[in-house]
Amino acid sequence: MCFACGDEQANGLHLRVFAAEGVAVTAQFEVAAAHQGAPGLIHGGLLTLAFDEVMGSLQWMMRIPAVTGRLETDFLRPIPLGRTVHFAARCRGVHGRKLYHCAEGRLDGPDGEPVARASALFVEVRLDHFAKHGRAEEVQAVLDNPGDHRTLRAFEVNP
Numbered sequence: 001m002c003f004a005c006g007d008e009q010a011n012g013l014h015l016r017v018f019a020a021e022g023v024a025v026t027a028q029f030e031v032a033a034a035h036q037g038a039p040g041l042i043h044g045g046l047l048t049l050a051f052d053e054v055m056g057s058l059q060w061m062m063r064i065p066a067v068t069g070r071l072e073t074d075f076l077r078p079i080p081l082g083r084t085v086h087f088a089a090r091c092r093g094v095h096g097r098k099l100y101h102c103a104e105g106r107l108d109g110p111d112g113e114p115v116a117r118a119s120a121l122f123v124e125v126r127l128d129h130f131a132k133h134g135r136a137e138e139v140q141a142v143l144d145n146p147g148d149h150r151t152l153r154a155f156e157v158n159p
Ligand SMILES: CCCCCCCCCC(=O)SCCNC(=O)CCNC(=O)[C@H](O)C(C)(C)COP(=O)(O)OP(=O)(O)OC[C@H]1O[C@@H](n2cnc3c(N)ncnc32)[C@H](O)[C@@H]1OP(=O)(O)O
Pocket: 052, 053, 056, 066, 067, 068, 069, 070, 096, 097, 098, 121, 123, 124, 125, 130
């Protein structure tokens, strides 16, 4: 039921994230009418959400459970509805429990015009962070069907 990647969310971003070379991922999403902020343009908060999800996906590759501590977005160009944003994110470094990530978004293709950049600090947590702070029924649903988590499946790659 994740708003950024869940299929069940009618107006969600439906982000698909793929492993890239190194500790890096790529992703894309089509900006729908439901994602509007200013007339005809993406809502900036939803773009930040997309960055949060894409950079957060790196933790699955690193096998380190972590949550967003800080996230900064640079909005470089307006992004019209109906266009596709292509993301690339990578881990810049790890220091203790702190994971430093960066990402960029480009319009309509991986080599398209750069439209946004972001950097984030994720902080490693114990798995009981989610059980302790999350609502019991959603936590139980994940425990009952761990394979349903899309991001976990996204990194099943063939050598
Ligand atoms: C199993 C399924 C998993 C699915 C995960 C999907 C994740 C998707 C991404 C998200 O959106 S997560 C949701 C949004 N984030 C949160 O809800 C996090 C809420 N904040 C917290 O829970 C705590 O503040 C946090 C765990 C981030 C830190 O609290 P702690 O008490 O564990 O750690 P502490 O405060 O001691 O900080 C550890 C280090 O990080 C640093 N730090 C923490 N927050 C910071 C911050 N905001 N800015 C800069 N540094 C920060 C802190 O200074 C320190 O540095 P040092 O090790 O050098 O001393």
